[in-house]
Amino acid sequence: MKKTISILFLFCASAAWGGSLNAKLGEIWCNPAVEKNTFPHGACMGYMAGWKDATENPSVVFEAGVNNEQMGKVFMAYMQNHPEEENKPLSDVLMRAMQNAGLVKVGQ
Numbered sequence: 001m002k003k004t005i006s007i008l009f010l011f012c013a014s015a016a017w018g019g020s021l022n023a024k025l026g027e028i029w030c031n032p033a034v035e036k037n038t039f040p041h042g043a044c045m046g047y048m049a050g051w052k053d054a055t056e057n058p059s060v061v062f063e064a065g066v067n068n069e070q071m072g073k074v075f076m077a078y079m080q081n082h083p084e085e086e087n088k089p090l091s092d093v094l095m096r097a098m099q100n101a102g103l104v105k106v107g108q
Contacts, residue, residue: 021047023093024086027079030072044072051094055104063103074101 029044048068056062071094078097079085085093098104 021090022086023079023088023090026075026090026094027086030076032073032076045069047090048072048075048094051091055091055095059107061105062098066098066103070103071098074098074103077101 026044026047029040029047031040034040034044045068048071052062052066052068052071075094075097078093078100082093082096085096095104095106099106
């Protein structure tokens with residue numbers, strides 16, 4: 001059920017933004033200046049949770065204890081060093097950020 005809701009969130013969010021959730025939108029949502037308990041912060045945390053739930057499977061393994069806040073911080077740090085990725089799909093950039101930080105292993 002949790003995975004279904006996560007996938008539904010990603011689908012609805014993608015449709016709401018014209019099918020194009022790019023990394024720049026992720027930067028807006030996950031900006032550390034955004035106060036907690038606001039829509040952008042909730043959107044960031046919801047996206048992180050949904051993405052992790054939809055992505056995790058036997059060939060995609062997350063390090064134990066990885067949480068949504070940490071994923072948001074890792075994403076923002078990655079984007080500071082990779083502004084060329086702003087126009088890329090958010091899910092792809094998030095995967096690269098998580099792999100770069102060593103928090104996810106693919107194909108093991």
